[in-house]
Amino acid sequence: MLNNILDKVGNTPLIALNKEKSDLNVFAKLEFYNPTGSVKDRAAFYMLNSLLNRGEINSDTTIIESSSGNFGVALSAYTKLKGLRFICVIDKNTLPVNEMLIRLQGAEVIYITEPDEFGGYLLNRIKKIKEIISTTENIYWVNQYENPLNAQAYYNSLGNELCLEAPRQQLDYVFMGVSSGGTITGVSRKVKEKFPNAQIIAVDVEGSVIFGAEARKRFIPGIGSSIRPKILNDAFIDDVVMVNEDETMDSCMELLEKYNLYVGGSSGSVYAAVKKYFSISGVSRSTNVMCVFADKGERYITTIYNPEWREMVLAYNAKSLLV
Ligand SMILES: Cc1ncc(COP(=O)(O)O)c(C=O)c1O
Incomplete structure (x- = not known):
């Protein structure tokens, strides 16, 4: 069971x-x-457990990540389970159902509307995260694009x-x-x-x-x-x-x-x-x-x-x- x-x-x-x-x-x-409906459960589950076990994050840490959907949904569920605060940076392409799930699972949502130089939103989502990190204590950026724990x-x-x-x-x-x-x-x-x-x-x-x-x-x-x-x-x-x-x-x-x-x-x-x-x-x-x-x-x-x-x-x- x-x-x-x-x-x-x-x-x-x-x-x-x-x-x-x-x-x-x-x-x-x-x-x-997978429990929240996508392959990204694997990353959310493994990364948060590893970070907590290694002591890189603790119950007072704010987790922040840029995700246009599935990873945000997965992270919002697993951070809630672990009692962690989560800020999810999403954009205009985020599917309404994903945004709803992220919000319902208690995450704070920051919504990017301005496209970047490539016509997507990723660069502006990352820029926003860097701004927040520079002014917040005990915050961990999951950074799926670079974090070896993701792989x-x-x-x-x-x-x-x-x-x-x-x-x-x-x-x-x-x-x-x-x-x-x-x-x-x-x-x-x-x-x-x-x-x-x-x-x-x-x-x-x-x-x-x-x-x-x-x-x-x-x-x-x-x-x-x-x-x-x-x-x-x-x-x-x-x-x-x-x-x-x-x-x-x-x-x-x-x-x-x-x-x-x-x-x-x-x-x-x-x-x-x-x-x-x-x-x-x-x-x-x-x-x-x-x-x-x-x-x-x-x-x-x-x-x-x-x-x-x-x-x-x-x-x-x-x-x-x-x-
Ligand atoms: C629907 C879907 N397919 C594929 C992928 C690709 O996975 P990865 O980010 O590990 O390259 C993702 C990642 O978010 C996804 O949401």
Whole structure:
């Protein structure tokens, strides 16, 4: 028996996505089975426990972080559980349901409305945090983009699970969406230890600068970034697949129709990337591909699953390609 639902982090289901008989065996790790609904529970749970155990923070410490959604939701739940004050810096792209959950779980919310030079909000969110830190005592900035504990969380949990659960102990590819870089850094390090020949494929969206592409306005949160996270310097990445937001939204619909999976944006991006990658390279033998599906569709009910919103994004992206 558990004392609290928040203790049930990890050990999420792994499901097979194969409908056709093929040598390509695709599996999805359903991270929305984590207590607050996303892969970010793993980072929030592990980081706060490690910091408390090491004495780097105490019950009087204020935790501050910039998050456009899932990490904010996870941190607000785990800081509340630990009795810590939490300030979450969010922005105009934050999904209303995430903002509601963050506030309901007792966090103070600071809302950034001014876009940065790349058209996103991240740089201005970070600027705000630096201002607050400089005037507040006993405050800890989680800093998911640089904090090695973020990657360690995934090395110890998700990376381990993927290795243990690989069917017939064969792991050929892992596809993951990238934002702070914590998931891919931790998972890639663990997977390469156990399966040195496994290929780690980073999935990013057009408009994100993480892998050197040009910055452009992006609508779907949870994947991509307007900076290259430092944490990625420790990742082992064999290839990068860029997908656009149209492909992401189509793939979300396809997953619902074919597999009854109602997933969030980055899961659609990952599935789109798998299809794109293997439509070019194909496979010549039985190949196990693991995908990380980071969150669930409910949080995207007014966006990806709203036909009017989809039309708006399609029209915007089509127009910006013409310019
Ligand atoms: C929906 C979703 N997918 C993927 C990711 C990427 O995870 P990471 O920040 O570890 O790169 C996040 C991170 O917030 C997310 O919310």
